Amino acid sequence: MSEREEPMRLVHLLRGLTVELDLFGAEFAARSGLHPTDLRALVHLLDAARAGQVVTPGRLGEALRLNSAGTTGLVDRLERLGLIRRERDPQDRRRVRLVVEERAMELGEGFFGGLIGDLVAAMGRFDPAELATARRFLEAMTSVVAAARQDPQGTS
Amino acid sequence: MSEREEPMRLVHLLRGLTVELDLFGAEFAARSGLHPTDLRALVHLLDAARAGQVVTPGRLGEALRLNSAGTTGLVDRLERLGLIRRERDPQDRRRVRLVVEERAMELGEGFFGGLIGDLVAAMGRFDPAELATARRFLEAMTSVVAAARQDPQGTS
DNA sequence: ACAAGTATCTCGCTGAACGAGAGAATAATG
DNA sequence: CATTATTCTCTCGTTCAGCGAGATACTTGT
Numbered sequence: 225m226s227e228r229e230e231p232m233r234l235v236h237l238l239r240g241l242t243v244e245l246d247l248f249g250a251e252f253a254a255r256s257g258l259h260p261t262d263l264r265a266l267v268h269l270l271d272a273a274r275a276g277q278v279v280t281p282g283r284l285g286e287a288l289r290l291n292s293a294g295t296t297g298l299v300d301r302l303e304r305l306g307l308i309r310r311e312r313d314p315q316d317r318r319r320v321r322l323v324v325e326e327r328a329m330e331l332g333e334g335f336f337g338g339l340i341g342d343l344v345a346a347m348g349r350f351d352p353a354e355l356a357t358a359r360r361f362l363e364a365m366t367s368v369v370a371a372a373r374q375d376p377q378g379t380s
Numbered sequence: 381m382s383e384r385e386e387p388m389r390l391v392h393l394l395r396g397l398t399v400e401l402d403l404f405g406a407e408f409a410a411r412s413g414l415h416p417t418d419l420r421a422l423v424h425l426l427d428a429a430r431a432g433q434v435v436t437p438g439r440l441g442e443a444l445r446l447n448s449a450g451t452t453g454l455v456d457r458l459e460r461l462g463l464i465r466r467e468r469d470p471q472d473r474r475r476v477r478l479v480v481e482e483r484a485m486e487l488g489e490g491f492f493g494g495l496i497g498d499l500v501a502a503m504g505r506f507d508p509a510e511l512a513t514a515r516r517f518l519e520a521m522t523s524v525v526a527a528a529r530q531d532p533q534g535t536s
Numbered sequence: 537a538c539a540a541g542t543a544t545c546t547c548g549c550t551g552a553a554c555g556a557g558a559g560a561a562t563a564a565t566g
Numbered sequence: 567c568a569t570t571a572t573t574c575t576c577t578c579g580t581t582c583a584g585c586g587a588g589a590t591a592c593t594t595g596t
Contacts, residue, residue, distance in 0.1 A: 230511055231500040237518040238499070239423075242398040244525040250445070251529060259552070282574060289406070294553040296576055301552090318561045318574045339528045343394070344387040346524045350517065355386055357510045358517040362393040368502045369400040372495045373407060415583070438543060450584040452545055457583090474543045474592045 238365060252335050257305070264288055265298055269308060270332050273324045280319050307331070394521065408491050413461070420444055421454055425464060426488050429480045436475050463487065 253263040268287050272279045285295030299322065302308045307328040313319035347355060409419040424443050428435045441451030455478065458464045463484040469475035503511060 230508070230515070231503045232496075234503060234511065234515055234518065235496055235499055237515065237522065238397075239401070241394075241518055241522045241525065242401045244522055244529065245395075245398045246402065247445075248525055248529050261552075280574080281576090290552095291554060292575065293555075293577080297552065299575095316562070316574090320575065339525065340388075340391055342524045342528055343391055343521060346520045347387045347390060349520070350513075352386070354513045354517070355390065357506075357513045359386070359390055359393065361506060361510070361514040361517075362390065362397055364502045364505070365499060366393065366397045366400055368498045369397065369404055369495065372498055373400065373404050417583075436543075437545090446583095447585060448544065449546080449586075453583065455544095472543085472593070476544065 248339065256331065256335075259301075261288060261290070261298060262301060262305075265302060266307060266328060266332060269322060269324050270328065273329075278313075279322045280313075281322065284322065302328075404495065412487065412491075415457075417444060417446070417454060418457060418461075421458060422463065422484060422488060425478060425480050426484065429485075434469075435478045436469075437478065440478060458484075 249263055250260055252258075253260055258266070265284060265288060268284060269279055281295050281299050282292075284290075284299070285292060288295075288298070290298060299308070299310065303310060307325055309323045309325055311321045311323050313321050350358065405419055406416055408414075409416055414422070421440060421444060424440060425435055437451050437455050438448075440446075440455070441448060444451075444454070446454060455464070455466065459466060463481055465479045465481055467477045467479050469477050506514065
């Protein structure tokens with residue numbers, strides 16, 4: 225009732241939203257014959273590709289918190305599915321560059337594209353000032369979680 | 381620069397936030413000797429307990445998209461860790477009720493409590509009208525994702 | 537009583553991820 | 567240069583979460 229309870233409702237909403245997004249991802253992954261980890265890897269690779277960054281197995285494994293053996297297995301799977309390709313780096317030939325194939329782009333586009341379109345459409349029903357507020361809110365929440373992650377105990 | 385790009389930034393923020401929250405959960409889980417699934421189960425059980433609902437292995441497995449064998453294994457793990465307890469339902473003795481132990485509450489409280497406190501504190505820097513907007517926004521986004529989940533193809 | 541339905545658990549298996557360490561290339565040092 | 571250290575990536579053997587199929591236990595409808 226009181227306004228003191230509103231924040232807790234927002235916290236639950238926030239969690240509910242992440243649950244929905246996770247389930248969406250998991251179901252997409254299952255439908256495409258991917259494992260949750262494969263999907264996370266794909267998202268990471270597509271992001272990096274869009275930003276023009278080079279990703280090596282080492283970097284990928286680090287981002288996904290996998291050890292080297294797990295990373296090799298992951299890269300093997302993605303390569304077997306024709307989503308990425310290994311390529312020796314000509315500069316430093318110890319390194320392997322992970323190149324995203326066309327198919328991976330299409331896969332990502334085809335599935336998340338729809339969701340993104342729907343989200344953007346739903347945002348259209350908010351005016352610019354409201355979107356700015358939502359943005360500030362999301363940024364604030366994200367930085368709180370990021371801070372909590374680095375300092376697990378501190379109720380800062 | 382144009383306002384047409386703001387929605388995409390919000391989409392990325394949204395994803396970034398869920399990634400942070402997932403990582404937070406995963407790191408907490410690892411620290412507590414739990415698997416990601418165990419944590420999801422615990423959250424579900426604590427929510428249900430707070431709402432006064434009875435959870436059976438069947439319901440839990442359904443919520444987490446596990447089959448019966450996986451569910452049994454999950455419940456075994458949680459029971460072995462002393463987080464929950466199996467209890468035959470006296471009304472319908474085919475059923476087993478999953479009862480959350482004190483320890484599980486403390487675990488959930490001790491870890492998420494801090495984060496929730498930080499989030500609520502951060503919300504304190506928004507006025508009630510802004511929080512209401514954030515809430516509408518989150519509700520809109522959640523229902524879009526939920527709808528997309530049930531109708532994977534439809535760009536509705 | 538008997539059949540059908542529902543809830544949970546057991547068995548055997550697949551495969552993702554781990555720890556340890558090997559292999560391959562580059563960089564640093566005498 | 568040759569040698570040693572360093573940095574990536576990959577291989578081997580193992581562990582364990584989750585799957586499919588089916589067993590078991592209990593309840594409900596006829």
